[in-house]
Amino acid sequence: MINATKKWIFLKVSSAILIPLMIWFIINLVSIYEKDYIDIVSFFSTQPSKFLTSLLMIVAFFYSSLSISEIFEDYIHDKKIKKMANKVLYILSIIIPLITIMVLFNLNI
Amino acid sequence: MENKNPISPHIQIYSWNISSLISISHRITGVINILALILICLWIALLLLGEVNYEYIKFFLQSFLGKFLILYLTWSFSFQILSEIRHLFWDFGYGFELITSKITGLIVIFGSFVLTILIYLIGKQII
Numbered sequence: 001m002i003n004a005t006k007k008w009i010f011l012k013v014s015s016a017i018l019i020p021l022m023i024w025f026i027i028n029l030v031s032i033y034e035k036d037y038i039d040i041v042s043f044f045s046t047q048p049s050k051f052l053t054s055l056l057m058i059v060a061f062f063y064s065s066l067s068i069s070e071i072f073e074d075y076i077h078d079k080k081i082k083k084m085a086n087k088v089l090y091i092l093s094i095i096i097p098l099i100t101i102m103v104l105f106n107l108n109i
Numbered sequence: 110m111e112n113k114n115p116i117s118p119h120i121q122i123y124s125w126n127i128s129s130l131i132s133i134s135h136r137i138t139g140v141i142n143i144l145a146l147i148l149i150c151l152w153i154a155l156l157l158l159g160e161v162n163y164e165y166i167k168f169f170l171q172s173f174l175g176k177f178l179i180l181y182l183t184w185s186f187s188f189q190i191l192s193e194i195r196h197l198f199w200d201f202g203y204g205f206e207l208i209t210s211k212i213t214g215l216i217v218i219f220g221s222f223v224l225t226i227l228i229y230l231i232g233k234q235i236i
Contacts, residue, residue, distance in 0.1 A: 018193070022186050022189070026228055029182075061143075064146075068143070103156070103157055
């Protein structure tokens, strides 16, 4: 299997996983965003919320890095800039969800 | 001689139709959604600063701009969800006929507004 095929399969599987996670998260975001600090920390402190938010972050950043690299492929002409842009993208796609997950598992009321 | 041709045809050379509108909107909302997720990660990280410091964020989120931002994000997520479902159907070989593609495109556009209202009502526990 060539790399492009693997990338396409990863993109499609991650998008299928993302759909229910996005629906769950956006409903809860609408529900809590105006609430007090305690309510928001309580929400993120429950095991299902921790697990689902962490999963959302991992899959969303994975999916986005693959999608945005496609946009780079289409619109960035210079190969060096494209390579650098992809490196920055992949590093951020690992660091941002990792920090968020660490924060989630350190939140306590 | 350096080739200055664009790698991919640029959007301005096409005449607009539903498919092209959905296609470019899918990309734009995708980029907006990842920027939104970065902000959400920052929001979660700022919870570590404690209750007193969170008051500033709460003040912003309860303002008109904060509420508009959440409403916009709800639409942007809704659009991406419906457009992605449309793509998944295409991947299984369904919906390529011109008329079907136009109908599903319209469903994505109008459905995103309906889904936004629905998510908002469920989130606010009105329904």
